Amino acid sequence: MRRTLAPRPLPPAEDQAARFARQREADRTATAEDYVELIADLLRADGEARAVDIARRMGVSQATVTATIGRLQRDGLVETKPYRGLFLTDAGRDMAAAAKARHELVVQFLIAVGLDAETAEQDAEGIEHHASEAALQAFERFLAARKAAG
Secondary structure, eight states: OOOOOOOOOOOOHHHHHHHHHHHHHHHHHHHHHHHHHHHHHHHHHHSOOOHHHHHHHHTSOHHHHHHHHHHHHHTTSEEEETTTEEEEOHHHHHHHHHHHHHHHHHHHHHHHTTOOHHHHHHHHHHHHHHOOHHHHHHHHHHHHHHHHHO
């Protein structure tokens, strides 16, 4: 059953432009966050992170991974060592830890509101990059209240 919501008036142009600008910025940082999070996961699980493994897990070409890793290196998030694969800088580790925590929070929230774990994992991949800090804090409060009640 689908509920029809009453149409809302358009917000002021400046407010709407600011919202779209925030979303474009979130789109730009999403790739970096996904890569550093995956590199951290591979380092933890396998002891190494290689471009070929990232390409396979991301479902992209090795050329795409190489280009993205180059950007991450320029941004000071990743470093490479000859014959040793990829490593995270301190800034890369910090970004990966924050991205992982945000991802886990979104997954737990989605499960708490009734999604199955698989769908929650899939949906969290997009939501985690676009949810505001206020939304994430609301998710935390919801989960804390639910835990306290239950």
